[in-house]
Amino acid sequence: MGRLVPAVTRALDILELFLEGDGTLSAPEVTRRLQLPRTTVHELLTTLAARSYLVPVREQPGRYRLGVRTYQLGSRYAEHLDLAAEGQRVAREVAQTCDETVHVAILEDLDVIYIAKVDSTHAVRMVSAAGRRLPAHCTSVGKMLLASLSQDELDSRIEGRELIAMTPNSVTGHEELRAALDVVRERGVAVEHQESNPDVSCVAAPVRDSTGQVVAALSISVPMIRWSEEREAELADLAAKGAADLSASLGHRGAR
Template identity: 30%
Template sequence: MQNKNKTVVKSMELLDLFRTNRKLSLNEMVHLSGIPKTSVHRMVGSLEAMGFLNKDAEGKYTLGMLFLEFGQLVAERLDMKQIAYPIMKELRDNIGEAVNLTLKENQEAIYVEKLDTTHPVRLFTKIGRRSPLYTGACSRIILAYLPEKEQEEYLNVTELIPYGIGTITDKDTLRSVLRQSRQDGYTVSYSELENHTSSVAAPIFDHTGRVVGGISVAGPDVRFQKEQLPTLIAQVKTAAATISQKLGHSSPLRT
């Protein structure tokens, strides 16, 4: 407790009770915290006056709207590139392949960060490059996790133009791939944006649970054969889940 204000610490202990309790009476807070009733009464009064707690007609307390405001500020000020970079570096160092980070911007995916492969043969992906949501693993994984209505609206107005020999240009096939990707928590592409290249991608979610981007490993298709895929998939999903957690997402995907 050295160098800590005891009242502030105990007030935080009271607020921490609301992590697992939606509503609490004064007596319940006393019982759960072990703090004397007079102290709880004094601190709760101050927390209520500052907007950290609200008191309902039954005399029970809930977290105040001020937390929603603070939470929104925290979410808005998170820098995904800064959060993702060390996780991307660890992924690249572990598997040796190029790692890309994409974000959804309007009806496209934009590459906002990349780390090159350690292999002499590599792909060239420029930061700032844009791609349609329907093609390439790191773009399509975003489309796979959009709300169903939004996804269908996109498909209805989008012409599926081929970029590579593997680009999916049939909408029913694409819908099937999107459903499977959402079920699996990842997607794999072969020659969709560029011929003879492959990519494995997983989705990134924000604090609201909405998909905001994707992370992928990419390289020549000769290095993405069937025997390599399980390791690549597991590590990409783990990286995506870690970034999502750091963005405030509480239910990362299974890895």
């Protein structure tokens, strides 16, 4: 790896400060937060403004905000963004950490569709495939995605619909599902205990895009022979971190 260029690093540090707060900063604030010399900060702000990475705030003299150039770069990045490809990359990283099966799924009506999957290397593991479709109410990713819907949207999807059982543990009642989704919203993660497969439990966390909308969920699936309360807590944290990493790659500012 080559040597980092200090001036470029400082310029990027300045730009990243604008991701926080109200999105405006003054030179003294940058100086204080980065502990840089005032002359250095002035020169860097002047250079970034000259290249349209920053612009002065007209109604607040002495303050800057992000300029159009940063939007252009972000838009070009978004043009080439592929949720499935990014999901596969992050799923691989999570699977390498826990050596369990990791999925990324999206919601379609009342089903989930797996768009990315990385297998565990254990002989005993969950068997599935990218592209597989399952009832959302029977899976941790599905419950996570259903919990992200507004109450009206959820009601419109489940009204008059039968919730089929995949195992004896599957949720089949509408009120039972609503109660389960309340727990998901409260916890911020979803857990499924042998509801889609009698030999597997899963935990899932939400993936958000640049607008903050939940667009997918990332789950970790574990055979019951390796499942415990301690393992559940550990994997819930790992799933949340993986989902946050994927969200960050989609442009979600609060992901990390």
